[in-house]
Amino acid sequence: MSDPSSMHDFEDIDEVEGAETRREPTPTRVPGAPSVPNPAAIGNPKEDLASLDGLERHLYAHRYAEIGIDCYGPSIDPSRATADRGEAQAILKEEDQALLCSAGTGALLDRLASESSLLSPMQRAQVRVLHRDRDRLVGVPAQKQSALTRLLAESDQVWHKAKAENDWTSFEPYLNRIVVAMKEIASLRDPSRDPYDVWLDEFEPGTDRAFYDNFFAEVKGAVVPLYAEIRKRGWQPDRSVIEGHFDERRQWELAHDLMALEGLDPDVMFLTSTEHPYSDALTTNYAIIAAHVYPDDVVSNVYTMLHEGGHALYETGVNPAFNYTSLKGGTSMGMHEGQSRFFENYVGRDRAFAPRLLEVMARHFRGQLGRVTPNQFYLATNRAEGQPIRTEADELTYPLHILVRYEIEQALFSGEAKAADVPALWRKKYHDYLGVDVKDDTHGALQDSHWSDGLLGYFPTYALGGAFGAQLRHQMIVEGMDWDSVLGSGDLAPIREWLRDRVWQWGRAKDSGQIIQDACGEPFSARYYVEYLDEKFSDIYGLR
Secondary structure (H helix, E strand, C coil): CCCCCCCCCHHHCCCCCCCCCCCCCCCCCCCCCCCCCCCCCCCCHHHHHHHHHHHHHHHHHHHHHHHHHHHHHHHHCCHHHHHHHHHHHHHHHHHHHHHHHCHHHHHHHHHHHHCHHHCCHHHHHHHHHHHHHHHHHCCCCHHHHHHHHHHHHHHHHHHHHHHHHCCHHHHHHHHHHHHHHHHHHHHHHCCCCCHHHHHHHHHCCCCCHHHHHHHHHHHHHHHHHHHHHHHHHCCCCCCHHHCCCCCHHHHHHHHHHHHHHHCCCHHHEEEEECCCCEEEEEECCEEEEEECCECCEHHHHHHHHHHHHHHHHHHHCCCHHHCCCCCCCCCCHHHHHHHHHHHHHHHCCCHHHHHHHHHHHHHHCHHHHCCCCHHHHHHHCCCCCCCCCHHHCCCCCHHHHHHHHHHHHHHHHHCCCCHHHHHHHHHHHHHHHHCCCCCCCCCCCCCCCCHHHCCCCCCHHHHHHHHHHHHHHHHHHHCCCCHHHHHHHCCCHHHHHHHHHHCHHHCCCCCHHHHHHHHHCCCCCCHHHHHHHHHHHHHHHCCC
């Protein structure tokens, strides 16, 4: 395996493409920001690279503050501080945009792109990524972007209260306002494209509705008939073996052991609690997992930790040289969800890993789990059955949960539906796709925080991430990894090292398509995902 800090394979990265000419906003001088050369000046490569470094470091400082506010604010801020937090976030966003979208920065990036032969591979990647980040913002007035930031801070607080009180009506006007604002910003970004396509591309560059329509058609075509066979079979594994009361304090102790089992470095991790789990990282040296525990469902905690731990492994596995630059972080949300769902499902729900995972859990809950066999545990945690909560869904039906959200988001953006229509649409689609009757909005359209956070267009990446993970797993096995032996040992180092070498170290320097091509020797294909699901669940339910 290569040394992640060497970047010796960086020559594979595509050369920087010419930036599209966009409308330039009126430059805003940010106090203390780096001095960007006059756009008309003849470039001096040494000075330009110093300016690039100064720009990157200021953007990094803003990201560090923004991520900290995003992660801790909703968890620890008192309710009356919401508007104050939103104002701080809006100011930081405005300053980000002023730095990135000024005429001077545009000219700097253009000059560096034209001088690409003088740049290192890392510098060429920085210029390419900064150009793309800039192009997404340069046509959007800063006040439009900051107004959305303030709205999202307020809507997130409203969502928390609405979910607790099963009160869709209170959240409804906020969702309408968010959709209107996102459509307007998308039209400013690229008036030639459908607004929803703009946001799909935001979370997974290169995708649009045509891409996802084809992807979901292939997945749905495999999942729906397989799930129908399972329902017709009329048998389910016994779940009672993992049910009971599980002390919350000991669940948090278990959460720390799960991070160790997954291979996370305790010296870079911070674990906290939240209503809806999430994770993020400020640098490769500082990652955050926010989880929750339920006294009557220890399995929820276990797979939440493995899922969020996969995100944290990705973030902390990026080349450390990328800290303080635009290359730090996952390349897309699809690839990020590819890592989280990899450890949640391909590792955490694998038969070979069941003995090791159960062993860790039973150390904390000997009375409840001490007599459960690994096979009982494996079957109980892989029941394929329709249920209303996405985050608790099994692997097989999970993409149908995502399909519901994808179709509703399209209706909201097209104007075919308003927020008032969402609960009824939700209930119908859950009944049609999963055979589930949704009892209330808390367990229905209010269950996820994503829409209150302005993440419309994000949900499809969860299903795409599952498919990315299946293709990466397939390639590991093709190259000779003894999958069952590695998982059976409980030492996941070979898997982590493979992913660090092929995926994590590259950060944003490679797009998802290039990562899959380079790692697997072929373009992305959903067939590995549908073949995996068919083989696994046909075996569990004796269908083949």
